[in-house]
Amino acid sequence: MTSRANAILLAVAVLGLAATPFFAEKFYVQFFAKLLIMGIFAMSLDLLLGYTGLVSFGHAAFYGASAYTLAILTPQYQAANFWTSFPIAIAVSATLALVIGFFVVRTHGIYFIMVTLAFAQMLFFLFHDTKIAGGNDGIYIDVRPVAKIGDWQPFNLDNFVHVFYLVLVFFVIVYVLLRVILASPFGRVLVGIKANEARMRSLGFPTFRYKLVAFVIAGAIAGVAGYLSSIQFGVVNPEMMGWHLSGAVMMMVILGGMGTLTGPIIGAAVWMLLELGLQGLPKVGSVDLGKHWQLWMGSFIVLASLLLPNGLLGLGASLLRRIGKQRGKPDA
Amino acid sequence: MEFSTFLIQLLNGVQYGLLLFLVSSGLTLVFGIMGIINIAHGSFYMVGAYLAWSLTGAIGNFWLALPAGIVISVLIGMLLEWLVIRWLYHRDHLYQVLLTYGLILVVEELRSVLWGDDVRGVDIPKILSASIPLTENQSYPVYRLWISAVCLLVAGLMYWVIQKTRLGMMIRAGASNREMVQSLGINIQVVYRVVFAAGLTLAALAGMIAAPVSAVFPGMGNHVLIVCFVVVVIGGMGSVKGALIASLLIGLVDTFGKVVTLAIGGFKVLPELSSMTVYVLMAAILLWRPEGLFGKRL
Numbered sequence: 001m002t003s004r005a006n007a008i009l010l011a012v013a014v015l016g017l018a019a020t021p022f023f024a025e026k027f028y029v030q031f032f033a034k035l036l037i038m039g040i041f042a043m044s045l046d047l048l049l050g051y052t053g054l055v056s057f058g059h060a061a062f063y064g065a066s067a068y069t070l071a072i073l074t075p076q077y078q079a080a081n082f083w084t085s086f087p088i089a090i091a092v093s094a095t096l097a098l099v100i101g102f103f104v105v106r107t108h109g110i111y112f113i114m115v116t117l118a119f120a121q122m123l124f125f126l127f128h129d130t131k132i133a134g135g136n137d138g139i140y141i142d143v144r145p146v147a148k149i150g151d152w153q154p155f156n157l158d159n160f161v162h163v164f165y166l167v168l169v170f171f172v173i174v175y176v177l178l179r180v181i182l183a184s185p186f187g188r189v190l191v192g193i194k195a196n197e198a199r200m201r202s203l204g205f206p207t208f209r210y211k212l213v214a215f216v217i218a219g220a221i222a223g224v225a226g227y228l229s230s231i232q233f234g235v236v237n238p239e240m241m242g243w244h245l246s247g248a249v250m251m252m253v254i255l256g257g258m259g260t261l262t263g264p265i266i267g268a269a270v271w272m273l274l275e276l277g278l279q280g281l282p283k284v285g286s287v288d289l290g291k292h293w294q295l296w297m298g299s300f301i302v303l304a305s306l307l308l309p310n311g312l313l314g315l316g317a318s319l320l321r322r323i324g325k326q327r328g329k330p331d332a
Numbered sequence: 333m334e335f336s337t338f339l340i341q342l343l344n345g346v347q348y349g350l351l352l353f354l355v356s357s358g359l360t361l362v363f364g365i366m367g368i369i370n371i372a373h374g375s376f377y378m379v380g381a382y383l384a385w386s387l388t389g390a391i392g393n394f395w396l397a398l399p400a401g402i403v404i405s406v407l408i409g410m411l412l413e414w415l416v417i418r419w420l421y422h423r424d425h426l427y428q429v430l431l432t433y434g435l436i437l438v439v440e441e442l443r444s445v446l447w448g449d450d451v452r453g454v455d456i457p458k459i460l461s462a463s464i465p466l467t468e469n470q471s472y473p474v475y476r477l478w479i480s481a482v483c484l485l486v487a488g489l490m491y492w493v494i495q496k497t498r499l500g501m502m503i504r505a506g507a508s509n510r511e512m513v514q515s516l517g518i519n520i521q522v523v524y525r526v527v528f529a530a531g532l533t534l535a536a537l538a539g540m541i542a543a544p545v546s547a548v549f550p551g552m553g554n555h556v557l558i559v560c561f562v563v564v565v566i567g568g569m570g571s572v573k574g575a576l577i578a579s580l581l582i583g584l585v586d587t588f589g590k591v592v593t594l595a596i597g598g599f600k601v602l603p604e605l606s607s608m609t610v611y612v613l614m615a616a617i618l619l620w621r622p623e624g625l626f627g628k629r630l
Contacts, residue, residue, distance in 0.1 A: 107618065108622075111622070117561060121558040122608060254426070294437045294441040295437070295445070297434075298434045300434070301431070301433060301434025302438065306427075306431065309427065
């Protein structure tokens with residue numbers, strides 16, 4: 001698939017999504033908003049996983065950090081200000097990524113995986129075991145942030161359709177931003193680091209700094225996703241920082257196909273549909289298939305990581321190639 | 333702090349550290365020899381604890397449940413290696429992490445189906461239920477001393493097998509050059525299967541002997557796994573000696589972090605933030621030696 005075809009396809013998808021609130025029920029509008037939030041989250045991880053070669057297993061830490069920032073900034077029974085709480089929340093995620101990144105980016109391979117997970121779990125236990133923001137029960141954001149400029153209110157976050165469009169706008173912004181970053185010289189260096197870090201270093205690139213900046217950008221974008229999630233659901237809990245989410249978002253990236261931006265989006269969509277479908281499985285006799293959906297999800301992950309090393313996009317591409325070969329055409 | 337309190341905390345720290353060593357040695361062994369990172373390792377700690385609970389209930393005797401649990405763990409390990417792990421030897425760590433993450437979900441859900449979601453307890457066996465009095469109102473339970481003794485015994489046994497036996501020779505050779513060992517007529521596939529099963533059994537054994545002093549509950553392996561990662565990062569991946577030293581270090585830091593009070597500038601740091609101590613230790617080691625105390629320089 002050429003990048004132009006890709007862009008057109010995505011534009012069509014975004015336009016199609018933009019039309020959903022006109023005919024879809026509330027449940028589906030909210031489902032699509034959640035899907036787009038996960039898409040943002042997965043794209044941010046792919047900047048590390050697919051482009052820089054940093055396998056971060058603690059990405060949920062930054063997602064949860066901005067959500068907790070909003071929860072703490074929201075006064076009881078009152079609304080926070082969107083225009084101040086949003087940048088502060090993103091700044092908290094970015095700063096956290098800078099601090100954690102400072103320690104983890106100096107490690108490689110397997111150590112990087114373990115250390116990112118360990119730091120994320122440290123934050124998880126900090127919120128889980130102490131009384132900060134509701135402890136292990138989490139905290140409700142009773143009143144959504146208000147987005148007033150003077151007396152004018154451009155959008156109302158209590159309205160699920162407005163939330164949906166806000167998420168969609170951020171989704172497009174993040175996609176374009178990542179495209180720009182990846183096309184820039186900075187982005188080319190990241191790809192070079194993934195291919196061969198030692199060579200990039202001997203070419204004179206301070207790879208530590210490049211990796212750290214990538215880590216901070218990814219953390220900040222994950223923060224955007226976390227903030228949006230907390231305004232959509234109005235609840236923040238330690239699970240938002242937990243490793244189940246870190247693992248799930250990693251799976252979305254791999255499932256769709258890492259090293260592309262479309263891949264994580266497709267992966268997020270497939271993952272969420274799968275989750276919805278498995279949870280809705282019926283009872284067969286005395287066995288409740290839907291209650292134990294994690295069993296099927298786990299089995300699916302095991303099979304997918306064995307059979308789909310290049311994700312669904314990779315599978316699609318190799319199928320296309322195979323069809324092309326049978327018709328006697330040269331490889332695309 | 334009084335001396336008797338100090339002694340009790342010291343013994344607790346060492347016991348916790350040795351138990352951690354039992355779990356993390358399995359993790360580091362499987363990585364060091366097979367190059368496999370198994371993040372479902374903590375789940376088998378939980379499986380061990382549930383095995384101890386259900387087998388003790390079924391047989392009615394902890395001392396018979398223990399060997400039965402070990403046999404079952406070895407079988408689970410061999411089955412898993414044959415089913416999924418052996419396809420991962422030539423794959424990137426990323427896929428090993430993902431696949432074993434999937435295993436966590438599967439194991440956790442199977443546990444829910446088989447044993448339910450309730451918190452369980454295992455009684456301390458009668459012979460070891462006594463306590464050693466230290467002062468008038470302080471004493472130390474014998475069972476905890478027994479845990480430490482078992483861990484030390486297993487550590488010694490591991491050293492003997494790896495360094496002194498023919499199997500150990502094959503294992504060490506397999507770790508440094510898989511193809512060469514194979515061409516010398518040794519079935520490396522079988523060696524790997526044994527190593528994986530042994531690593532898994534170490535985690536399960538730790539869960540079994542820890543069951544009487546800690547509750548048996550869903551997700552109990554998660555915290556242990558993360559602390560094991562910290563152990564391995566500090567000790568150096570693949571180094572059993574590093575795992576032993578790091579485990580003891582963490583056992584002591586974690587235990588004393590919970591009882592020592594420390595305030596910096598009027599701001600109470602310990603024990604309020606005691607859950608953070610081991611991570612702070614890890615961060616410090618990362619700055620100093622990113623490859624761990626006994627790891628190979630990368």
